[in-house]
Amino acid sequence: MFVGSYTLRLDEKGRLALPVRFRDQVADGMVIKKGQERCIYGLTMGRVAEQSAAAAQMAPADTAEARMRARMSFGSMVEVEPDKTGRITIPANLRQYAHLDRDVVVVGVDTRFEIWDQATWDTYVEEQEAAFAAMESEGMPTLS
Template identity: 30%
Template structure:
């Protein structure tokens, strides 16, 4: 974990993290208190809704509690590393209440695709966020 985030994570959650998978092929890294909020919302989702069940299975079923070591590192279990195709070079992307951990080539490829996307109808942002668009 980069030093600029390490101290805040230790202060916020004692270095206790939860790592799980994301549909886009990266790993999501939550400070434990933030994960507990996400998990509570997931538990409340309907078990009769197919999409809700799928989301619960993916996020909760792959969730692993991990701790930062004294050097600010975390040892990712092999199944999570394999899921995200993590090799030597990775990219850590801050997302507010969590981080995304990407395989570097995948991140660059998808980032370039996202930058090139035609916004179309579905690409419209709510009015108060429109000023943030490229």
């Protein structure tokens, strides 16, 4: 499970040192891909396999929407393997998509993590804060 928010920096070659708490989870390889709201999603290979199986079960499979979803999701995936220091290289096309320059935030979101431009993340949080505060619950199921 990926949790927490971490303010980090990309180096001049587009490398990012993943949070220490995430490194064991992605040690066997991972993918990064375009995420929604102009961020990058990071997924374990196991999670990618689960998504592939779930996509295969969606019916009907040969619709314009299904093809678009598969192309946008699987087509933007890049397999990456963290180096010995836990760094991954984010390709230029994904850095451009998410407007990543130097200051980034890595956010754990349960089964994935997201990489955001710091200013974009700050704006997103500010815009969503009132809606989150107004929710009847925090959005998570409560355990009795």
